[in-house]
Amino acid sequence: MKLEKITIENFRQYYQKQQVVFSTSKEKNVTVIHGINGTGKTSFFSAINWCLYGGNSVAGIGELINKRLVEEAKFGDSIHMQVELAFSHHQERYRVRRSLSGRKDSDSVEILSPTEDFNLMRIDYEGQAMKIENPVGQINSILPENVRTYFLFDGEKIDRFARPESAKDVKYAIYNVLKLELLDRARKHLSAIAKEYRSELKSVADDQLKRLLEQIDQKTKEKENAAKEVENTQREIAAAEEHIRGINEKLENSEGVKDLQQKRTKTEKEIKDLGKELITVIAEVRTVAINSMVAVTGEMLPEAIGVLDQKRRKGEIPGNIRQQFLEDLIGKLECICGRPLVEHGEEYRKIKSMITSSVSSTLEEEVTRLASQLRVIQGSQERERENLGRLMARRAEIRQTQENRSALLSDISLQLAESPLEDISKLEEKRANYKEDLENCRVEKKVKENEIKRIEGEIKDLEKEARSARKAESKAKILSDKMDLTQQSADAIDAIYANFADDMRVKIENHTNEIFAQLIWKEDQFSKVQLGDDYKLAVIDRWGKAAESELSAGERQVLSLSFIASMAKVSGEEAPLVMDTPFGRLSSAHREAITAHIPELADQLIIFVTDEELTGETRTNLLNRTGKEYQLNFNDATGCTEIMSC
Amino acid sequence: MESEKKKRPARAYYPEEVRDIYNALTQGDNVEQAPFETNKDVFMLAACMGYRRDMRKPLPSGKKADIRLEVFSENDKDILKGIVLASGGDVELLENFGYLDIIEEYAYAGIYEVKVRLMDTAGLALWNFVESM
Numbered sequence: 001m002k003l004e005k006i007t008i009e010n011f012r013q014y015y016q017k018q019q020v021v022f023s024t025s026k027e028k029n030v031t032v033i034h035g036i037n038g039t040g041k042t043s044f045f046s047a048i049n050w051c052l053y054g055g056n057s058v059a060g061i062g063e064l065i066n067k068r069l070v071e072e073a074k075f076g077d078s079i080h081m082q083v084e085l086a087f088s089h090h091q092e093r094y095r096v097r098r099s100l101s102g103r104k105d106s107d108s109v110e111i112l113s114p115t116e117d118f119n120l121m122r123i124d125y126e127g128q129a130m131k132i133e134n135p136v137g138q139i140n141s142i143l144p145e146n147v148r149t150y151f152l153f154d155g156e157k158i159d160r161f162a163r164p165e166s167a168k169d170v171k172y173a174i175y176n177v178l179k180l181e182l183l184d185r186a187r188k189h190l191s192a193i194a195k196e197y198r199s200e201l202k203s204v205a206d207d208q209l210k211r212l213l214e215q216i217d218q219k220t221k222e223k224e225n226a227a228k229e230v231e232n233t234q235r236e237i238a239a240a241e242e243h244i245r246g247i248n249e250k251l252e253n254s255e256g257v258k259d260l261q262q263k264r265t266k267t268e269k270e271i272k273d274l275g276k277e278l279i280t281v282i283a284e285v286r287t288v289a290i291n292s293m294v295a296v297t298g299e300m301l302p303e304a305i306g307v308l309d310q311k312r313r314k315g316e317i318p319g320n321i322r323q324q325f326l327e328d329l330i331g332k333l334e335c336i337c338g339r340p341l342v343e344h345g346e347e348y349r350k351i352k353s354m355i356t357s358s359v360s361s362t363l364e365e366e367v368t369r370l371a372s373q374l375r376v377i378q379g380s381q382e383r384e385r386e387n388l389g390r391l392m393a394r395r396a397e398i399r400q401t402q403e404n405r406s407a408l409l410s411d412i413s414l415q416l417a418e419s420p421l422e423d424i425s426k427l428e429e430k431r432a433n434y435k436e437d438l439e440n441c442r443v444e445k446k447v448k449e450n451e452i453k454r455i456e457g458e459i460k461d462l463e464k465e466a467r468s469a470r471k472a473e474s475k476a477k478i479l480s481d482k483m484d485l486t487q488q489s490a491d492a493i494d495a496i497y498a499n500f501a502d503d504m505r506v507k508i509e510n511h512t513n514e515i516f517a518q519l520i521w522k523e524d525q526f527s528k529v530q531l532g533d534d535y536k537l538a539v540i541d542r543w544g545k546a547a548e549s550e551l552s553a554g555e556r557q558v559l560s561l562s563f564i565a566s567m568a569k570v571s572g573e574e575a576p577l578v579m580d581t582p583f584g585r586l587s588s589a590h591r592e593a594i595t596a597h598i599p600e601l602a603d604q605l606i607i608f609v610t611d612e613e614l615t616g617e618t619r620t621n622l623l624n625r626t627g628k629e630y631q632l633n634f635n636d637a638t639g640c641t642e643i644m645s646c
Numbered sequence: 647m648e649s650e651k652k653k654r655p656a657r658a659y660y661p662e663e664v665r666d667i668y669n670a671l672t673q674g675d676n677v678e679q680a681p682f683e684t685n686k687d688v689f690m691l692a693a694c695m696g697y698r699r700d701m702r703k704p705l706p707s708g709k710k711a712d713i714r715l716e717v718f719s720e721n722d723k724d725i726l727k728g729i730v731l732a733s734g735g736d737v738e739l740l741e742n743f744g745y746l747d748i749i750e751e752y753a754y755a756g757i758y759e760v761k762v763r764l765m766d767t768a769g770l771a772l773w774n775f776v777e778s779m
Contacts, residue, residue, distance in 0.1 A: 282677055282678060282772070283677060285772065285776065286677055286681050286772055289681070289772070289775055289776050289779065290681075290682065290683075290687050292779065293687075293690060293691050293694055293775075293779065294694060294725050295779040296691065296694040296695055296698055296778060296779055297694045297697050297698050297725075297729065297732075298698055300694075300697060300698075300725075300728055300729055300732045301728060301732075303731075303732035304727075304728035304729070304731040304732040305728075307731045307732065308731065311737070362741070363737060363738065363740060363741055366740050366741070367737055367740065370724055370727055370728070370731075370740065373720075373721075373724045374724060374728050377721060377724060377725065377728075388776065388779075392776065
């Protein structure tokens with residue numbers, strides 16, 4: 001920020017509109033405003049602060065309006081006070097204006113309903129103004145309010161940083177001016193967000209998915225094992241069948257039992273064929289039973305048909321024929337029996353009500369169709385029942401034949417087992433064992449196949465649950481990533497913050513050291529300025545000891561000034577140094593040293609001085625670098641100050 | 647007059663709570679244990695059984711399973727209409743699927759009877775079914 005011009009209007013002792021143009025030249029960067037005590041240097045200084053930051057920045061806000069203006073105004077007159085600053089910042093030009101308006105209330109200086117107005121305008125290269133919607137935010141981003149006192153400072157309080165108890169102030173000054181506060185805020189903010197994510201994560205994530213996946217794995221293994229067992233059983237079945245086939249062949253080739261074995265083979269085939277037929281019969285039974293399930297309703301069909309027939313008999317169906325017939329009777333006023341119908345008489349009303357209760361033609365068609373269709377169904381039901389009876393009889397027959405054939409097989413087996421030929425009986429015994437194995441294996445296989453089906457069902461259910469859990473986990477994963485990233489960022493900023501703060505402290509220490517050495521006249525007495533970890537600004541004497549208590553008020557002021565100037569330099573901010581009576585407490589040696597160097601320490605220096613502060617070499621030093629110079633003249637008669645260019 | 651009637655959806659509903667019975671009678675490769683090919687057939691039997699036992703039960707509010715009416719054959723629909731007429735229902739219920747309200751109540755009550763007779767009785771469901779006719 002570089003101040004270009006200020007226009008003060010009716011602010012404190014500045015009556016009407018008065019203007020000061022500040023020096024913006026690089027070589028002559030100093031603007032000196034002279035004034036003896038009481039002429040309005042502090043008011044001028046306050047005008048700059050008030051314009052930029054409003055009421056909080058200025059003491060005695062109630063008395064900002066020029067008293068002469070209030071005095072001259074009549075009751076009810078409107079009163080207006082305003083300060084406007086033109087400045088440039090980063091190649092942009094701005095104009096900021098703060099004003100206060102109201103009306104005079106009776107004879108007092110109070111104003112009615114004062115309204116403060118604050119505007120910030122950006123001025124483009126063609127001189128066009130553009131209103132900035134967020135003026136407070138903008139001003140704060142250009143020169144934050146919390147650092148203003150380090151750039152716009154009151155000379156009487158200038159030694160504050162050099163006081164032994166001011167470590168905290170020094171630390172805040174460094175943090176604020178160097179915008180370390182921003183890093184600190186970012187770090188705190190990110191840590192808070194990471195904490196929020198962590199607690200959200202706790203509510204979302206648990207090990208449900210992991211548990212489900214483990215269960216699926218377990219079930220899949222069980223299924224694989226069962227499938228292996230089915231495979232093994234199948235092999236055992238094949239082997240047993242093979243053995244039985246081998247034994248069958250041997251028996252068929254053995255004289256004496258050949259016929260018996262052939263009979264057995266034939267019977268076994270019969271049982272097999274009957275089994276196949278039974279499957280077909282069962283399928284047919286199912287179809288027929290489903291087709292004839294209306295039988296379950298008992299007498300429903302005749303009842304429904306009866307309902308429809310009754311309606312027809314009553315003449316309600318078909319409706320349109322009946323309706324037309326009834327309407328004809330009403331039209332002729334003559335009954336079907338030839339007797340006349342008396343209008344609104346009992347018969348007449350009866351016929352009328354029959355007309356209105358008739359059914360619609362679409363429904364009538366449906367009713368007619370249904371009546372005939374239910375009869376068809378009734379007819380087919382009888383056939384289906386006969387069919388079902390025939391199938392059930394065949395099923396019973398097959399089962400009986402199977403039983404008979406099975407008994408025959410047992411008999412054959414017994415005959416062979418009891419054969420006097422040892423080989424035959426042994427073969428039959430083996431065959432019986434293989435038969436038993438075969439049956440056991442088939443049972444086992446079925447059990448395992450059912451087990452596989454059950455496991456498959458369980459896996460399916462688990463997968464469904466896992467899909468839901470996966471959705472929840474994917475949310476948790478995103479949260480977890482966010483949390484990690486946020487925490488890492490917070491940690492990184494923390495590290496940057498610590499390093500940066502330390503670097504800055506050392507840099508400021510070095511610069512303060514350099515500047516202090518230039519400004520202090522007793523250079524030999526002090527070896528260096530120290531800004532330690534504890535942010536205590538100390539001067540070390542030539543014996544290596546802290547010289548705080550020995551520092552004079554002037555020396556403390558020089559130390560403070562050195563610190564401020566070094567901060568301004570280290571911050572890299574383009575900011576003016578506006579100093580209100582800075583040299584009041586300084587001896588001439590210090591003043592000379594300071595004025596010789598201070599113009600180089602800031603981009604722009606605006607300095608309010610009394611004539612006593614600026615004499616001799618001090619004056620020469622400053623005037624060499626002065627671009628603009630003003631004199632504040634106080635008029636005793638009016639109580640107002642006039643600003644004169646020198 | 648017809649247009650004034652509220653048309654109900656062309657679907658037959660049954661409560662979610664009885665879905666297991668429908669599944670048990672339709673799913674599996676053993677015809678004797680699960681004799682029905684479709685839920686529609688189970689629904690038909692349930693409605694017939696409900697009528698036979700003269701049991702109706704209003705459907706509870708809540709989730710329901712449904713069967714599209716296209717799945718029912720013309721014969722099926724005529725049987726259902728016959729049940730409604732035989733149970734004293736008005737002929738006007740034959741329009742706009744109006745008969746389905748009564749049928750659903752029969753089927754809801756009837757499905758428990760189906761379960762008792764086909765599944766909870768000794769023997770296989772197919773033969774218990776044939777027996778019940």
